Amino acid sequence: MSGWVCVAGLGPGAEALVTPEVSAALDQASDVVGYVPYVARVTPRPGLTLHPSDNRVELDRARAALDMAAAGRRVVVVSSGDPGVFAMASALFEAIEADPRHVGLDIRILPGITAMLAAAARAGAPLGHDFCAINLSDNLKPFAIVERRLRHAARADFAMAFYNPRSASRPHQFARVLEILREECGPDRLITFARAVSTPDESLRTVTLGEARPEMADMRTVVLLGNAQTRRVGRWVYSPRRAEDAV
Numbered sequence: 001m002s003g004w005v006c007v008a009g010l011g012p013g014a015e016a017l018v019t020p021e022v023s024a025a026l027d028q029a030s031d032v033v034g035y036v037p038y039v040a041r042v043t044p045r046p047g048l049t050l051h052p053s054d055n056r057v058e059l060d061r062a063r064a065a066l067d068m069a070a071a072g073r074r075v076v077v078v079s080s081g082d083p084g085v086f087a088m089a090s091a092l093f094e095a096i097e098a099d100p101r102h103v104g105l106d107i108r109i110l111p112g113i114t115a116m117l118a119a120a121a122r123a124g125a126p127l128g129h130d131f132c133a134i135n136l137s138d139n140l141k142p143f144a145i146v147e148r149r150l151r152h153a154a155r156a157d158f159a160m161a162f163y164n165p166r167s168a169s170r171p172h173q174f175a176r177v178l179e180i181l182r183e184e185c186g187p188d189r190l191i192t193f194a195r196a197v198s199t200p201d202e203s204l205r206t207v208t209l210g211e212a213r214p215e216m217a218d219m220r221t222v223v224l225l226g227n228a229q230t231r232r233v234g235r236w237v238y239s240p241r242r243a244e245d246a247v
Contacts (some may be wrong), residue, residue, distance in 0.1 A: 003069035005105060007089045009082040009112020010041055014198035017113050025076050025110060033065045034078035034088070042078065056139075058088060062095035066102040081114040086135045086163050116161035119194030119222045122204050124236030126192060126224045129243055131159040136166075136177060143173060147180060154184035159239050160225040165217040175214040181225065182209050190226040190237055193217055206237050 006025045011017035026032065031049045032042050039052040053061050065075045079087035089109050096102050120127045132153050136146055153160055166174040181189070187210030195203045195218070205216065209225075217223055230239045 002106060003072040003074060004108070005065050005069040005075045005077065005092070006108045006110050007077045007079065007083040007087075007092055008110040009084075009087070009114075010038060010078055010080055011113040012081060012115045012118040012198045013196065017118065017198055019110070019112060022110050022112060025108075028074055029076040030074045031065075031068055032076050032078060033061055033068075035061075038078045038080055058091035059095055062088065062092045063099070065092070066095060066099070066105065069105050069107075070102060079112070081116075082112045083109055084111070085114050085116075085133065115163070115194075115197060115222045116224065118197045119192070119204075119224060120161070122194060122197055122202075123192045123206065123224060124233070125238040126190070126226050126230055127159050127161065128239040128241060129159060129227060129229075131161065131227075131239075133161040133163065135163045136173065137164040138170065138173065143176075146173075147176070150177060150180050151184055154181060157227045157243075159227045159230060162223040162225070164219060165221055165223050166214060167219050171214065174217055178209065178212050178214060185209060185225075185228075189228070190230050190232070192224040192226075192237060193221055194224065195221040197222070206232070 008022040008025055010022065026042060029048060031051060032039055033051045035055050036052040039050050042050060044050060051064065065077045069075050077088050077092065081087065083089040116133055134149055138146060187208060189209045190206055191209055191212050192204065192206040193216045226237065227239055229244065230237060
């Protein structure tokens with residue numbers, strides 16, 4: 001039997017948010033590869049081998065999956081959320097580019113519900129107009145790039161979704177992010193902290209930039225910043241579908 005690789009998004013946490021397409025691929029898989037907590041979400045069964053690994057070995061993980069598929073295995077590489085959003089799909093293609101022997105393999109990318117979209121749905125519709133997503137981690141890019149992109153996005157009046165806002169190894173950087181956003185957007189802009197959305201640990205909090213504090217975020221938090229027109233309607237937050245030129 002010919003091997004294949006699927007890079008699959010498991011969604012933000014709840015099993016109900018895993019797509020039928022991803023569930024079907026997992027049912028057919030001989031091997032599941034991924035970061036330890038994501039592999040732990042896959043139910044063991046006879047004939048399925050689980051390959052959990054550390055979070056910072058994405059290329060090693062991708063190479064292993066490709067080698068197994070080339071040997072005839074049916075491999076699912078799991079990511080949380082969507083595999084194309086700061087996740088394993090890019091790592092897989094990076095590995096293929098470095099080793100073109102695998103370019104002809106049967107490869108499929110199976111989309112999932114991203115954390116930012118799950119969080120936005122819980123909050124209302126804060127991403128209801130033009131928006132961008134920025135990974136605040138500087139593991140794979142200098143923090144100077146993060147700062148530059150923040151300023152340009154704020155000046156363009158995008159709503160923004162922030163991934164990986166604050167970790168134990170870089171607790172100070174999110175304070176700088178909030179400082180930049182207050183400089184560019186003022187203190188009244190709405191910002192939502194959505195932690196562990198769709199899991200039993202879920203929490204959601206919307207404040208103004210002036211009220212926001214770095215400790216409101218951790219690595220399980222997606223942070224959503226509204227644009228200049230984002231507003232509250234009761235307990236909901238939304239960005240109107242029409243934009244007004246403030247210049």
